[in-house]
Amino acid sequence: MSDISLTQQKISALLGPQGCLLTPEQRQPYEHGARYGHGRSLCIARPASVEEAAELMRLCAKEKIRIVAQGANTGLVGAASPDQSGLDVVLNMERIKGVIDIDPVDRVVQAYAGTRLSELNQALEKHDLYFPIDLGADPSLGGMLAANTGGARLIRYGDVRHNVLGLEALLIDPPGKRLDLTNRLRKNNTGPDWKQNFIGTGGAYGIVTQVVLQVHPRPQQSATALVVPPSMEAAALLLRDAERNFADFLSAFEGISQNALQSVLQHVPGISAPFEPLPPYAFLIELSSARPRSADFDLEKLFGAWLESCFGDLILDAVIDKPEVLWRIRHAISDSVRQEGKVVAFDISVPRSRLGAFRQEAVALLEHGYAGIKVFDFGHWGDGGLHFNLAIPEQLIADFPPLRINALRQEIYDLAVLKYHGSFSAEHGVGPFNQQFYARYTTPEALALASRMQNVFDPQHLLGVTRFAVDK
Amino acid sequence: MSDISLTQQKISALLGPQGCLLTPEQRQPYEHGARYGHGRSLCIARPASVEEAAELMRLCAKEKIRIVAQGANTGLVGAASPDQSGLDVVLNMERIKGVIDIDPVDRVVQAYAGTRLSELNQALEKHDLYFPIDLGADPSLGGMLAANTGGARLIRYGDVRHNVLGLEALLIDPPGKRLDLTNRLRKNNTGPDWKQNFIGTGGAYGIVTQVVLQVHPRPQQSATALVVPPSMEAAALLLRDAERNFADFLSAFEGISQNALQSVLQHVPGISAPFEPLPPYAFLIELSSARPRSADFDLEKLFGAWLESCFGDLILDAVIDKPEVLWRIRHAISDSVRQEGKVVAFDISVPRSRLGAFRQEAVALLEHGYAGIKVFDFGHWGDGGLHFNLAIPEQLIADFPPLRINALRQEIYDLAVLKYHGSFSAEHGVGPFNQQFYARYTTPEALALASRMQNVFDPQHLLGVTRFAVDK
Structure with missing residues (x-):
């Protein structure tokens, strides 16, 4: 045998x-x-x-x-x-699942790592609580920690890291040793925050088996609009103004490019054009609050008055509609772009004040060196995130073999990381897919730390397919 | 020589x-x-x-x-x-100071570590921004990172860790090597989050020289009240109800014991009793918002209506007053207790749902084993923090020599940490003062990690007076 x-x-x-x-x-x-x-x-x-x-x-x-x-x-x-x-x-981990405990006064839930996000939220619903990481997929909680997922509502609630109070992990050295960090404290300054090592590290430093999360009151009212600013510079000022007016309940500020919007209208039945003609860029702005609507606190009313006050300088056009109508457009982008050709997806972030400038330069780079590839970008404008997704039309796929796509990737990442001080992986993590770019953009000093850290957690390199300790 | x-x-x-x-x-x-x-x-x-x-x-x-x-x-x-x-x-670090850059669209500030919190906030003021870590002292930013300070508004804004986007640190191995982590991204999942190692570790892993912080729009209106619930169980439900109604703008939920309040009234001139007789416990609740007061969004009005709706079940008595009046009481506690005798200060946290039970048991423990010592507790109830401060009256100081105080400390910490799954240092950190308790309550698994981590950052033990790598 x-x-x-x-x-x-x-x-x-x-x-x-x-x-x-x-x-x-x-x-x-x-x-x-x-x-x-x-x-x-x-x-x-x-x-x-x-x-x-x-x-x-x-x-x-x-x-x-x-x-x-x-x-x-x-x-x-x-x-x-x-x-x-x-x-x-x-x-x-799919069999190690289930909610262990919900404490509504603490606003804390403890669950096994294999529990799905949807299962967690279902259990929380009866307490009017939820875990506000909004994603296209339905990941496990352990996977969410490993990737430190962000999503559309980070501007209000932060990422997964911000909401993890504790966890349990199994180490590989000594093998299978249980590290119990399952406290549920909001304040606990008693040395290094060990749990941070298991968040955003893709299972390379240990296997997360339990999570303790801070959860939030469910929104009881919201207001959404799709708005068109006169320019990308105005978009930045619009975001600033939205935060000044609604810092406490601004829960999304998403960007949608003309091509992305056009693609949704073309491929998804039942969605009618919000603007005619389609603007170069539109923004989905959402306010929400756990406080129910009342005569003396009505987000729709506050929102409407603010939108009106912005008309001219900051807003050219706006459609106010139900959240489900507008989010349907936003959520349909990723799939509809797939029907435009072979997708080359990017998960970039730059300082949000520079998103407009970065985007303009990236589009010009493509037009110059990669004519024929179409840009369908969209993303989490409020936190600097941009899914700069491209589609290569069917008839051009042969012109863009893998090596050329890789060169394109690197040019876009160089622009984002080296010129705009941005990230080549805003939300998705490293993994084998981004391994070469991790090596390219990580400083020698950080790589040296990674190499020592490997010895702390996994000296035999037994965990995971991502390699943080690499030679440069 | x-x-x-x-x-x-x-x-x-x-x-x-x-x-x-x-x-x-x-x-x-x-x-x-x-x-x-x-x-x-x-x-x-x-x-x-x-x-x-x-x-x-x-x-x-x-x-x-x-x-x-x-x-x-x-x-x-x-x-x-x-x-x-x-x-x-x-x-x-006091000479390495100054604000390097403020970007109001990004809501980001970059500054040298020696900059004081007050200096930072002064520079931010002209942009209607602020760094909302509210403390009694005026620390440097580097010190705030080293201690991961919390403060009274954590319930709304999180601790320092939640607001650090980037930093620069000098390593001791290799000596003086500069680790540049000064990005200003809200989303950046490109491997281990190295900066976490320098937050809350008291300078033991490196010297922070620059910080990049996410800052927030300054509140433009607020509403405060001092309220008395009928019981500690009701206090927990009151907190829950406050969060359901005001999750978005609840910015403080502080607890003040009868003795603490009494002490302020006795020692601080110009403060009149908010209640007669003084209740066993009162809570300072603050709402605030970056959105200015208007007829259609008036926190005082919303707050008043909610307080009224809570009367009976959740609230027995309430004083609505200006923030500066009520916060003056809260901020005076620490100093006025010093006039009650020799202070023995505790910086404890437990899950906030259990604060009432913990407090009751801790008071009983004192009465039983340490009669004569008086409790003047207060704290950040909304995030589970309790400054369980004691005063030994002058005439009893000789009865409580250092060894006995240390035994008392350990009994209180044992109760908080072992029975209530709390923390022996919620906000202040470890340091030599808490070194013995760090060793007592840290698990062998975490100590083993600490020992390996020492080799990553400081194999020669040259940094700091706190020791995370200790034998148990």
């Missing part, structure tokens, strides 16, 4: 047939990432408890088998997919 | 007479902490630039001299004071 099948047998014996998937049909959905990343695993391990997960880690460490942590497999950078070797164990 | 005076000469040559204080008179104010910590230094080094600070670190590393980073020396745990050896160099 080969080493591989022997190890498979051991894992199967440890976790049972439900806990160790071996047939190609069983493995397939776990071996392909939502956007990037596909490989072959030694097996898909699905432990039913934290203790089983720890046992698995001990076994893998003993046999020097690499472990790729996986939540709901909705990540966009391939960080939860095995490589091509067939030697990685995928440690899927 | 002794080694010591030789080193003093070298530092003096490097930094000049302004940059190297040597006489006892010059040194004295830098060698005593605001509450705890006093010792003797080799010298007070006051570099005038980041480059001079780096040079100093290289010199100290070469000579294996320990460096104690110091900001405005307002910390409360002795973390910025030299020990008794006379061999530590105090690296004071």
